Amino acid sequence: MKFEITILGCGSATPTLRRHATAQYVNARERYFLIDCAEGTQLQLRRYKAHVQRLHAIFISHLHGDHYLGLMGLLSTMHLLGRKKALKLCGPPGLIEILDVHWKMGKTTIGFPIDFHPLEKGKSELLYEDSQVFVRSFPLKHRIDCWGFRVEEQPLKRKVIKEAVDAHQVPVAWMKRIVDGEDYINPTGHTIPNNKLTRPPRPPKAYAFCSDTAYDERIIDHVKNVNLLYHEATFADAMQYRAKETFHSTAREAARIAKSAEVDQLVIGHYSARYRTTDLLVNEARQEFPATTGAEDGMTFTL
Amino acid sequence: MKFEITILGCGSATPTLRRHATAQYVNARERYFLIDCAEGTQLQLRRYKAHVQRLHAIFISHLHGDHYLGLMGLLSTMHLLGRKKALKLCGPPGLIEILDVHWKMGKTTIGFPIDFHPLEKGKSELLYEDSQVFVRSFPLKHRIDCWGFRVEEQPLKRKVIKEAVDAHQVPVAWMKRIVDGEDYINPTGHTIPNNKLTRPPRPPKAYAFCSDTAYDERIIDHVKNVNLLYHEATFADAMQYRAKETFHSTAREAARIAKSAEVDQLVIGHYSARYRTTDLLVNEARQEFPATTGAEDGMTFTL
Numbered sequence: 001m002k003f004e005i006t007i008l009g010c011g012s013a014t015p016t017l018r019r020h021a022t023a024q025y026v027n028a029r030e031r032y033f034l035i036d037c038a039e040g041t042q043l044q045l046r047r048y049k050a051h052v053q054r055l056h057a058i059f060i061s062h063l064h065g066d067h068y069l070g071l072m073g074l075l076s077t078m079h080l081l082g083r084k085k086a087l088k089l090c091g092p093p094g095l096i097e098i099l100d101v102h103w104k105m106g107k108t109t110i111g112f113p114i115d116f117h118p119l120e121k122g123k124s125e126l127l128y129e130d131s132q133v134f135v136r137s138f139p140l141k142h143r144i145d146c147w148g149f150r151v152e153e154q155p156l157k158r159k160v161i162k163e164a165v166d167a168h169q170v171p172v173a174w175m176k177r178i179v180d181g182e183d184y185i186n187p188t189g190h191t192i193p194n195n196k197l198t199r200p201p202r203p204p205k206a207y208a209f210c211s212d213t214a215y216d217e218r219i220i221d222h223v224k225n226v227n228l229l230y231h232e233a234t235f236a237d238a239m240q241y242r243a244k245e246t247f248h249s250t251a252r253e254a255a256r257i258a259k260s261a262e263v264d265q266l267v268i269g270h271y272s273a274r275y276r277t278t279d280l281l282v283n284e285a286r287q288e289f290p291a292t293t294g295a296e297d298g299m300t301f302t303l
Numbered sequence: 304m305k306f307e308i309t310i311l312g313c314g315s316a317t318p319t320l321r322r323h324a325t326a327q328y329v330n331a332r333e334r335y336f337l338i339d340c341a342e343g344t345q346l347q348l349r350r351y352k353a354h355v356q357r358l359h360a361i362f363i364s365h366l367h368g369d370h371y372l373g374l375m376g377l378l379s380t381m382h383l384l385g386r387k388k389a390l391k392l393c394g395p396p397g398l399i400e401i402l403d404v405h406w407k408m409g410k411t412t413i414g415f416p417i418d419f420h421p422l423e424k425g426k427s428e429l430l431y432e433d434s435q436v437f438v439r440s441f442p443l444k445h446r447i448d449c450w451g452f453r454v455e456e457q458p459l460k461r462k463v464i465k466e467a468v469d470a471h472q473v474p475v476a477w478m479k480r481i482v483d484g485e486d487y488i489n490p491t492g493h494t495i496p497n498n499k500l501t502r503p504p505r506p507p508k509a510y511a512f513c514s515d516t517a518y519d520e521r522i523i524d525h526v527k528n529v530n531l532l533y534h535e536a537t538f539a540d541a542m543q544y545r546a547k548e549t550f551h552s553t554a555r556e557a558a559r560i561a562k563s564a565e566v567d568q569l570v571i572g573h574y575s576a577r578y579r580t581t582d583l584l585v586n587e588a589r590q591e592f593p594a595t596t597g598a599e600d601g602m603t604f605t606l
Contacts, residue, residue: 014380017349039376040343046320063408065379073342073372077317094408101404105366105397107447144410 001029001132003153003205003303005228008044010269010295012234013066015039020297021066022211022270024230025050028151029132034058034074035149035209041070042077048298053083057128059135060091061211062146068095072102079110086113090127090137092145093118119147124222138222140213143247148210150222156201164197205303208263212270214244215253223261227303230295231257233268236280251281255288269295304332304435306456306508306606308531311347313572313598315537316369318342323600324369325514325573327533328353331454332435337361337377338452338512344373345380351601356386360431362438363394364514365449371398375405382413389416393430393440395448396421422450427525441525443516446550451513453525459504467500508606511566515573517547518556526564530606533598534560536571539583554584558591572598 009020312323
């Protein structure tokens with residue numbers, strides 16, 4: 001099953017015709033998530049053929065407009081197109097107040113339940129969990145309260161070694177216990193250790209998203225060892241002072257987090273509109289962490 | 304000087320990749336207005352090279368999302384790009400409450416004055432006036448309070464007949480009074496009637512915008528004789544019942560308003576997403592009022 005992240009927008013505060021502001025669509029083992037929802041996200045979801053009505057949850061990192069202003073329109077469209085299925089929505093506590101004032105003024109009702117979870121300041125929380133995946137929040141360091149998200153597969157079952165299971169004539173009724181790691185005790189009372197019957201599964205895949213944040217080493221633990229890390233990189237080295245003032249990161253700082261967290265791959269984004277191409281940012285990041293890609297709208301990363 | 308209307312979005316509640324929701328950019332004698340501001344309007348303004356930072360006023364017809372959800376992002380972008388000049392904003396009273404909650408949650412300040420005028424329920428008001436143009440509101444009939452807008456040139460000065468002015472040796476100092484319609488009294492005390500010296504100007508041009516409304520003959524007076532009338536036409540004849548239920552109009556009803564108001568040209572829009580092309584809607588409207596055009600995103604109408 002797939003684990004894919006599609007970049008719906010990689011720009012920052014002022015969108016341009018080439019770069020929408022932040023939004024990402026995640027298909028993690030057929031669990032469909034939206035992370036951030038800038039203005040225009042509903043059209044970007046349509047453009048990249050996302051399963052809008054099947055979204056399981058939306059996660060909003062913080063209440064700057066370039067990360068959530070598309071949410072009102074998206075929820076309205078989901079309603080108008082007939083959604084009935086409940087939607088989990090996780091975001092800063094003030095988000096629900098914003099939605100309520102829009103609905104009140106427009107005398108609008110949304111025809112499906114929204115299960116709102118207010119993110120807890122400074123905390124890492126388990127936000128979503130089912131048999132396939134789970135999602136956790138973690139705090140970032142921005143001008144207002146802001147959170148990152150980590151989407152991760154559940155640990156996989158051990159892989160059966162077919163020849164060994166056949167050789168030991170393991171009954172079907174035992175198979176669930178075997179893939180769960182139990183040793184097999186045969187009818188003569190003899191124990192076959194599990195590692196003769198199964199192989200360890202591949203490690204679970206994980207994706208972490210760090211929207212707007214200053215360089216902050218406390219992030220490292222939360223994104224440790226992920227297959228793919230998205231980290232904002234608003235500025236190049238020359239604008240380091242500006243990154244500091246605005247609680248953003250440089251591309252090099254993003255790469256340092258990636259390196260310290262020993263991730264497989266880094267993707268940077270949230271570029272200031274002053275950078276017409278990403279070359280400078282990507283080059284500076286690669287000096288610290290070679291496996292860096294510069295996001296562009298519409299790119300899909302497969303883990 | 305120009306009087307132009309650019310359609311930034313002609314769709315209705317659910318935007319599609321071909322049709323944005325409602326927004327129009329008006330350049331009336333170098334007064335720049337935005338009428339409605341659906342999600343994505345800031346990019347549409349950019350796409351069609353509008354003078355965003357020079358906007359004099361924004362008029363919002365009502366508080367359904369497809370008419371205003373782009374406003375928060377647009378104001379933020381104007382601020383981030385350095386606007387200092389005051390902006391007039393006219394809309395339903397609740398609009399300012401919506402903006403305030405966004406700014407409060409994002410700890411955002413907008414660095415230019417916003418002169419907010421809350422539209423008065425059921426009233427027609429003068430919203431904007433200067434030496435070149437004026438703008439009036441008028442009430443429409445929708446599920447929630449909703450207004451249309453009429454943008455009109457100030458009456459023009461009379462046209463000087465150069466040969467007559469020369470023949471009568473009218474001094475320069477008299478010219479302002481002459482174009483204002485005064486008769487000329489020459490040094491010998493003889494009166495030259497103004498209509499020997501000037502010709503009447505062309506009539507002032509006017510544009511009227513009727514966003515969401517049921518068929519309502521009270522609109523006719525407010526849009527009387529305009530050069531161009533935009534009137535919503537959400538449905539075709541076959542969906543008349545649905546127009547009634549939702550307080551919208553059919554294309555034929557829009558055309559009846561145009562005919563009764565004796566306008567020069569009608570442009571219809573706000574099509575339901577069920578109409579992939581506008582042929583049916585335009586054809587039904589033309590049966591009542593032949594000078595009908597179906598709006599498409601990016602069309603410009605010159606008066």
